[in-house]
Amino acid sequence: MTETAYNFAYLDEQTKRMIRRALLKALAIPGYQVPFASREMPMPYGWGTGGVQVSAAVLTPDDVLKVIDQGADDTTNAVSIRSFFQRTAGVATTTRTQEATVIQTRHRIPEVPLTEGQILVYQVPIPEPLRFLEPRESETRKMHALEDYGLMHVKLYEDISRHGHIATAYAYPVRVEARYVMDPSPIPKFDNPKLGDCPAIQLFGAGREQRLYALPPWTQVVSLDFEDHPFEPSKADHPCGLCGATDSYLDEVIVDDVGGRMFVCSDTDYCEARQAQGHRGKDAA
Amino acid sequence: MYVAVKGGERAIGNAHAWLAEERRGDTAVAELSVAQIREQLTLAVNRVMAEGSLYDRDLAALAIKQARGDLIEAIFLIRAYRTTLPRLGASIPVDTAAMACDRRISATFKDLPGGQVLGPTFDYTHRLLDFKLAAEGAVPEAPLRAAESGPVPHVAGFLNREGLIEEAPQDDTPPPDLTREPLAMPADRALRLQALARADEGFTLGMAYSTQRGYARTHAFVGELRIGTVAVEMDIPELGFAIEIGEITLTECETVNQFKGSKTEPPQFTRGYGLVFGQTERKAISMALVDRALRWQELGEDDQGAPAQDAEFVLYHGDNIQATGFLEHIKLPHYVDFQSELELVRKLRREAGADAAKEAVQ
Known part of the structure; x- marks a missing residue:
């Protein structure tokens, strides 16, 4: 049942139009941060207000x-936004990733490849990679504006000279169409390769910082x-304890107080689908 | 055996029910009414209206009740409500010179037209706990006097006649609307004042205090502080003239600041300005000091690198709803980022030989 006191998807049509215009501009200049007049939402800044505004602006009654x-899907804030x-x-x-037309996400890209016609909406805390x-x-x-990204390269170089590696594990910066350096939101760098050549539309919303890209x-x-x-994309060097997948990003779960731990897919839908197909990991019941 | 955590939905529902119970407190104690909050916690109501940018005492009182007295949470409720309201139009600028003042003081002149009116102030109270209040004692009636009928001109105007204070620049450009346009830098004074008017009282106070202690010091006198009601008028297109649609209580503070002159400006006094909904004088004075500090560029003063001179610093960090949201969001799950950091730190430690060294010690 919808709450009739509010417009469809909460935001009024004028606000949605303003956001859609900003989104069109963002799509026309990939990776460029478009300022937009972010609204106060009924959930706090930091809880995904940017993503929620973008989803509200693109949702239609037929969307899934x-x-x-x-x-x-069952973390508290995902439950709350849903x-x-x-x-x-x-x-x-x-x-189910395959059934969704709009997917709002925080910190991950689903494991199942996205398809044409889908929209992936990212919640972004700090849109500015610099x-x-x-x-x-x-x-x-x-x-x-000046394409002056020397500072970023110096930072990465200093990482290598100090640690032997680029010491950024998530929110790993990317360059879009050889022009804008962009923050992919705090996804693990494991997910970075999924950003490019993706058949789906990817929209990024930063509510508090009032930016869309x-x-x-x-x-x-x-x-x-x-x-x-x-x-190098990286992940824990284990198969999933529940479904045995070796190609998915894993969460580390502490199972006792003597150092016991197991690794399970962070993408719960992917893991459950594999288990339903009969795949079993070493910790599965 | 590990089973992926489920039941977020039920946990949220139960948490909300518990919250509602805690909000009510001991049911043997009478419930607080919204009217009681509105009438007896007026300064809290004023702060919520000011920082929530919505002049509605009943809604502010309701928000305070719902927020269990957490004023930033109450301000958030008001902001989230306000943003859904349709814009019917804009009032014409309020005339604070025509304010019906409850309080009007000047620290720069002993007496002046319109007089010094203390009004309902804590200023000269002794901060001794009044245990009579705990016993719900009746309040003695305050003596009455007829209000002065004469005009109450702005103090800065007297100085202006002698040319001792900078002109208040007259500008009829419609100000930008912070709630409808993204904040952009550099921000002009109208936009800065708008942001300061809804900025967190504590943040603004801290910034103002830092200027007094020497971080971009411009010694400020309270030229005038006035609190009272002003009429809100709106042009009605069908009528062709403005009509009064209500009145609101405002606190206005104009500071008079020392200024020795710069390459571009002669020695004169300069102004800082604060205007806030309701009786909120700590906020209004703070706002005036910060406003003055932020004007260093137009007055040709030196950049001292002080936080209160830095418009980006002040405007991007003064909004308590933005600040508290981002601060508190670190409570949300960060398993994925943390996992990737774990992997990285393990890898770096492995390569640095740290784990081997630790094992050797053991």
Whole structure:
């Protein structure tokens, strides 16, 4: 049942139009951060208000919505956002990646490859990849305009000279169509290769920071690296304890207080589907 | 045997039920009514209206009740409500010179037209706990006097006649709307004042205090502080003239700041300005000091690198709803990022030989 006091998907049509215009601009300039007049939402900043506004702007009554947080459909905030759209938009929801037309995510890209016609909406805390190198927005906007990414390369180089590796494990910066350096949101770098040449539309919303950006389908997205230190996606070097998958990103779960641990797929839908197909990991019942 | 955690939905529902119970407290104690909050916790109501940017005492009181007295949570409720309201139009600028003042003081002149009116202030109370209040004592009636009928002109105007204070720049450009446009830098004064008017009281106070202690010091006198009601008028297109649609209580503070002059400006006094909903004088004075500190560029002053001079720093960090949201979001699950950091730290330690060294010690 929808709450009739509010418009479809909560936001009024004028606000949705403003967001859609910003999204169109974002799609036209892949990787460019478009300022938008983010609204106060009924959930706090930091809880995915940017993603929620983007989802609200793109949802239609026929859409099937999936919401994940940390790859899982049943984490508390994913549950909360899903029920928000059930209440305010009355849209159908699913946990199956293949069935969803709009997927809102925090910190992961689903394991099952996305397809044409799907929209993946990311919740973004700090949209500016240069923010931790330069705290001033006025400066970072200039750096993007001038394509001045030297500072970022110096940072990566310093990592290599100090640690032997680029010491960034998530929110690993990417370059879009050889132009804008973009923050892919705090997804593990394991997910970075899924950003490029993706048949789905990828939209990024940062509510508190009032920025939107986008990757249209089949966009070239390259994780920053050096010829002699190529980018390496990484994950825990184990198969999933429940479904035995060796190709999925894993969460480490502490199972006792004497150092026992197991590794399970962070993408719960992927893991459950594999188990339903009869795959079993070493810790499965 | 590990089973993936389920039941987030039920946990949330139960948490909400528990919260509602805690909010009510001991049911043997009478429930607080919204009207009681509105009438007896007025300064809390004022703060919620000011930082929530919505002038509605009943809604602010309701928000305080719902938020269990957490004022930032109450402000958040008001903001989230306000953003859904349709915009019917804009009022014409309120005339604070025509304010019906409950309180009007100047720290720069002993007496002045309109007089010094203390009004309902804590200023000269002795901060001794009044145990009579605990016993629900009746309040003695305050003596009455007829209000002065004469005009209450702004103090800065007197200085202006002698040219001792900078002109208040007259500008009829419609101000930008922070709630409908993304904040953009550089921000002009109208936008800065708008952001400060809804900024967190504690943050604004801290910023203002830092200027007093020497971080971009511009010694401020309270030229005038006035609290009272002003009429809100709106142009009605069908009528062709403005009509009064209500009145609101405002606190206005204008500071008079020392200024020795710069390359571009002669020695004169300069102004800082604060205007806030309700009786909220700590906030209004703080706002005026921060406003003045942020004006260093237009007055040709030096950049001292002080936080209160830095518009990006002040405006991007003064909003308590943004700040508390981002701060508190670190409570949300971060398993995935943390896992990737774990892998990285393990790898770096392995390569640095740290684990081998640790084992050798053991």
